[in-house]
Amino acid sequence: MANQGAKKRKEENARHMARIRHIIIACNVIYVVIRMLIFHSSITWKHWIGLAVTSLAYYFPYQQLAKMANPSYAEDGELLDGGFDMTTGGVCGYLHDVIYITSFVQVASIISGKFWYIYLVIPAFGAYQSFGLIKGFLPQGSEEAVEDEKTRKKREKLEKKASRPKFVKTRTR
Secondary structure, three states, rough: OHHHHHHHHHHHHHHHHHHHHHHHHHHHHHHHHHHHHOHHHHOHHHHHHHHHHHHHHHHHHHHHHHHHHOOOOOOOOOOOOOOOOOOOHHHHHHHHHHHHHHHHHHOOOOOOOOHHHHHHHHHHHHHHHHHHHHHOOOOOOOOOOOOOOHHHHHEEEEEEEHHHOOOOOOOOO
């Protein structure tokens, strides 16, 4: 019964990584078969670069997720930790998003090359997150904002109401 949670997490991570691997392989096979074999007459150097870009966009996030999903073992071979929980947000969620966006872009680019513009979502979101981080380090100006009469009275009324003692009704027998 010991380390039951770690064993379960290890199995969940193995299934999850296999599912992501199948998504990546399926998207690559679809792209190569349809774009490279069926529409071979319309292939340009841009399509080869697109295949290389999507391959890199799959490789790096997948490798990072694989490192996160790796279980850790003691020196005697006992399972200590089943790996990182792949269902959490944060960096793990962002890596999943990059893989899913890449899958969509790769398959949709068979229809039209304009789908490559969807890749701009990734750096735009990164810039948005960075702006929020940088904004936290910037001075916010004066702490005391000028209050008009109406909001001052409302605030004072709420403070007065909050400071009143609260009575609890109880039953007496």
